[in-house]
Amino acid sequence: MSLSHQQKVYIPKEARTNQYITAEIKVTDELLSQYPDYQSCYQTLSRLIFNLAEQHDLRNVHVITNDKLPVVRYHTEAYCFQTTEQILFFYNPAYHEAQNLFSQENYRARKLRIVFLATGEDIRSNSASFHIRVRELLTELMPLMPISDLKVKVRDHQHLSYDLFAKAKGYKETYGYKLRAIGPRYKARKCELPENVSSLTYVTVSLPLSRKLKQGLLPDSATDFTPLYQHLEDCFLKAAANKQLTRLAMIANGLTPLVRNSKFEKLDSKAEVQMIGFDPNAIEQQVIRRWNADNLVEAAHFTIVAGTKDCDDSGFGRFMNNVETALKAFAADIGVDPEREDLVVRFHQHISYQI
Numbered sequence: 001m002s003l004s005h006q007q008k009v010y011i012p013k014e015a016r017t018n019q020y021i022t023a024e025i026k027v028t029d030e031l032l033s034q035y036p037d038y039q040s041c042y043q044t045l046s047r048l049i050f051n052l053a054e055q056h057d058l059r060n061v062h063v064i065t066n067d068k069l070p071v072v073r074y075h076t077e078a079y080c081f082q083t084t085e086q087i088l089f090f091y092n093p094a095y096h097e098a099q100n101l102f103s104q105e106n107y108r109a110r111k112l113r114i115v116f117l118a119t120g121e122d123i124r125s126n127s128a129s130f131h132i133r134v135r136e137l138l139t140e141l142m143p144l145m146p147i148s149d150l151k152v153k154v155r156d157h158q159h160l161s162y163d164l165f166a167k168a169k170g171y172k173e174t175y176g177y178k179l180r181a182i183g184p185r186y187k188a189r190k191c192e193l194p195e196n197v198s199s200l201t202y203v204t205v206s207l208p209l210s211r212k213l214k215q216g217l218l219p220d221s222a223t224d225f226t227p228l229y230q231h232l233e234d235c236f237l238k239a240a241a242n243k244q245l246t247r248l249a250m251i252a253n254g255l256t257p258l259v260r261n262s263k264f265e266k267l268d269s270k271a272e273v274q275m276i277g278f279d280p281n282a283i284e285q286q287v288i289r290r291w292n293a294d295n296l297v298e299a300a301h302f303t304i305v306a307g308t309k310d311c312d313d314s315g316f317g318r319f320m321n322n323v324e325t326a327l328k329a330f331a332a333d334i335g336v337d338p339e340r341e342d343l344v345v346r347f348h349q350h351i352s353y354q355i
Contacts (some may be wrong), residue, residue: 002031009320010174015162016074018093019118019127021134024153025145026109027065034146038065038108040243041235044230045145046101049114052140056133059097060090060117067106069273070115074161085272086218086256124158127182128189130155153355156182160347164205166328178315182351197353200261200280201316202247203323204346207232209299213334226293232300232314232334233289239330240304243322245276247305252291257301259348278305302330320347 003345018185029040035041046063053061064070075090078098082088097119103109118130138152160177163169181201186193209228217228233250240248242286249255255274262277291300304326310319314352324345 007177007314007317008176008178009317009324010176011160011233012162012166013173013175014166014171015160015175016067018072018074018124018157018159018161019123019130020070020072021116021118021131022070022155022157023116023134023138024112024155025114025150026110027112028147028150030141031145031150039103042101042103042109042112043180045112048101048144049137049141052137053099053116056137058116058133058137059119060091060099061092062087062098062100062102062115062117064102064113064115066102066107067110067113068102070113071256072115072117072157072159083272085270089115089117089183091117093117093123095119096120101106101239109351111345120291124160127156128186128191131186132191135355149197153230153352154355155350155352158182158349161344164324164331164343165336165338165341177320178317179320181311182349184313193351194353197284197351198261199349199351200259200278200305201311201319201347201349202259202278202303202318204257204259204348205302205327205343207300207302207343210341211296214296216335224293225296228296229293229300231293234292235333236302236330237287239333242329243326245304245322245326246285246287247280247307248286248290249276249278249288249303249305250300251288252297252300253295254297255290257303259305259350260301261352276303279310280306282307283350316347 032041035044042065049063050061064087068082068085071086071088074092076092077089078096107242114135120126142150182199184192212227217231218225229252236250237248249257251274253274256272257274257276260275260277262279274290278286304323306316306319310316336343
């Protein structure tokens, strides 16, 4: 196999792309003192943000003032659900547009969080242009704020998701990706990033714990689910080790995993969210396990994080080929049927920095 072929991963043509950018502004006493009450502050600032969004052709923008975490997924229909700690946005970038303020009466937010959802076609190839427009909006916004010296934390999230077994189901067409890092992609498109950028690239897979899987490993009326979880963990770690993948997590405790760079982020898990941190520069193996023997959950979540050395100038193509090989071996080991069951792979690229 040629070197250029090894550096590309061939992803189904039906793969879905998402991009969203969050801008977080700390809500201080000084900021709130400029308004009669919390709600007046949030409504005034959200109107200002939405007006600027119109000027910069940003068509799907939300302001969150109840400190809930945004989760973004592709869907053919637009939905927005709130849980105690999360706001889940389901949308199709090709045609869904919206503006919303999410607030809670008499609640003082720790952060004002602006969520910009990418819209249009060719989301990945237009990601730098989208980032530039968001930065331009923020540059105009800050002088219009009632107080100076406010800092903004910017996070750019990009996802590429597809069924690992699409070909087995008859979807033969693929597209070759090198999966370049965000920094080089943006630089080539005249989008300069600050020097203090934190980046993280990883893959997630959610595995529904089917009746077939449970019946094969657990006796009837089982109350100790160790055999199920231990089997999944062992098979996952073995498959990953065979491809020298060393930054790994298995979360099967009913919480939603949230991956962060442990070198830069403070990790604080909540009632719904399991924070997991990795240092992509660390050489030693990093394995995180979170499951309870007496708690049977609906799905197990698996994460494989790329290290700094997994990306060269060509991108993450070789890393993803190793990930796909490992996941296919894992799926075969636990009896997943490629023709009947989906195993949705999500390739995540995140950057964050402060301005």
